Amino acid sequence: MFDLVVKDGLCFVDGEFVKANVGVEGNQIAYVGREDVRGELEIDAREKIVIPGLFNAHTHLAMTLFRGYAEDLPLKEWLENKIWKVEKLLTARDVYWGSLLGILEMLKSGTTAFSDLYMFMDEVAKAVGESGIRAVLSYGMADRGDEDKAKKELKIGTDFVRNWDNAFNGRIRAVFGPHAPYTCTPDFLVRVKEKARELNTHVHIHVSETRWEVEYVRERYGKTPVRLLEDIGFLDEKTVLAHVVWIDDEEMRILRDKKVSVVHCPISNLKLASGIARVKEMHDLGINVCLGTDGASSNNTYNLFEEIKMTSLLQKVTTGRADALKAKEVLRMATENGYKAYGLKGGKIERGYLADLVLIDRRKPNFCPTYDPINSLVYASYGCEVTHVVVDGELVVEDGIVLTLDEDRIIDKVEGLKEKFILERT
Ligand SMILES: [Zn+2]
Known part of the structure; x- marks a missing residue:
């Protein structure tokens, strides 16, 4: 029995x-x-x-609160003029309710696990615990060249890993989430990776999402983001890179050799006009590619079935080959590859x-x-x-x-939270 x-x-x-x-x-x-x-x-x-179950390998879950908030803008403008401003108003309770809404949407569309990088992560962890979903969680850190901030951020990130890794019978895995090579200094990234190795956990980071980012990092450090990360010893099988839209052939081989996983977020990349990742080539080279939605503000849903279809169609049109990426391969990206990226034995029957x-x-x-x-x-x-x-x-x-959540209550709560963000918009 x-x-x-x-x-x-x-x-x-x-x-x-x-x-x-x-x-x-x-x-x-x-x-x-x-x-x-x-x-x-x-x-x-x-x-x-x-x-x-589907694995949504890159989210900012509570950004459900900003779904439809700022549209039709490129990434840099969208972040600097809209999102980073309104995020300053977020409270722990907002993140809790926004996360529950995201989880509700994911469960109803077949997602059993997700990997999140955001703030007030204790609240996200509580929402995960109550809902019954599985999650890999990380506090989104950035030092922006400020040593005091670096120390504080690393402490919050480390405390989060210590407090939550393996919580709820292992349903939560806690990892490190430095934001990106353009918001974190190489020195900070080295310290984060050292901590992650010490605590035997993964690192989840945005890399080479836009052409702007690649140019910025090249001007500042004399090399592209992937080469920079390789040079500081950041890349290994416990490193998960989100986006990876703008890379060259040599960088692709570096990612393969270092056994890094890549999270492809096609709809977010299209919506912010970031570009189209070379997914078929990465997949053919043997890189573990999984799928993510990114935050609900740049997508605007957490429905992984949309990413599955979009991944397939985009690779067909960019390669000019209708047989590029078989349906079965894309389904594996959305299931077992996501679990594998974060070292979990799941995604297969x-x-x-x-x-x-x-x-x-x-x-x-x-x-x-x-x-x-x-x-x-x-x-x-x-x-x-x-x-x-x-x-x-x-x-x-x-x-x-x-069964685990009160859908009407969550929707009412989030609709009620909208008011204060509307004021900020004008
Ligand atoms: Zn993201």
């Missing part, structure tokens, strides 16, 4: 869809096969597609992996007829087809309802 069984679903196992029963024991998948297994809780998946599972209703007009479920998922999903979500062996979404 298993704790939970998902019965008769069309499951994504080893890159193929097969009819199978999935047995869960504790927080792990304990059985995948055709035997008639029984569970304390049984979910009928006869009309469902079952996939490993396989014995011994974390029990993070998503059930998707096949009987939807946009999925009909289903010749191959992979094509429905990658090219025809809205995200709202998700019916059930299991995280860490616990059922957290049932028939589209998030």
Whole structure:
């Protein structure tokens, strides 16, 4: 008798869809096969597609509060004139409610785990704990060349890792999140990486997001961001770089050789006119590429199905090849590659992996007829087809309802918070 069984679903196992029963024991998948297994809780998946949970590998979750707040601006102007100003008004409670809203949206669209870099991270951690979702969390640090600030930021980041890593039965992993090579000095980045190595944890950072950033770093330090990071010994298998839009061939080989993971955020990169990352080339070279939405202010959703489709389409048009990136490869980027980037054994329906599972209703007009479920998922999903979500062996979404959160209350709260940010906008 298993704790939970998902019965008769069309499951994504080893890159193929097969009819199978999935047995869960504790927080792990304990059985995948055709035997008639029984569970304390049984979910009928006869009309469902079952996939490993989606991993949103780069978010600023509480930016749900600024969804639709400042639009149609390039990154630098958007950050300096809008976002950084309004973020000064944020309180811990705002971040708590904004994070719950983001989690609600992610769970309902099949995301079981996310990696967040922001402020008031204790509040994000509390929201993660209550909601049942899995998360890799980091305090977003920047020293901006100020030694006092460097010390303070590193202390907040380190305390956060010490206080929260492995909380909620390991559902939270706490890592370091220095903002970017243009807001952090090389000296600060070296100290962050040393701390991360000492505490045996990952580092999550924005790198080479815009052409402006690359030029700025080159002018200031005489080299591109990736080369700078390589020279200071920052890059290794526990380094996760978000964006990586503007890199050359040699930098790509550096990332491969150092076993760095890259988070591709196609919609944010398009919306801020940052550019299109060379994802197919990175993937073909053997770099672990995963997918992220970035913050809700530059996306504007946390629906990873949109990133999946966009990733595929963009690589087809930039390479001029309709066969660039197969549907299956993009689904893996959205699932197992995200878990792998942060050293988690998840993202696969396989014995011994974390029990993070998503059930998707096949009987939807946009999925009909289903010749191959992979094509429905990658090219025809809205995200709202998700019916059930299991995280860490616990059922957290049932028939589209998030069992752990009060959806109406969260929406009312965030609508109420809007007022003070509107004042700042004018
Ligand atoms: Zn970001």
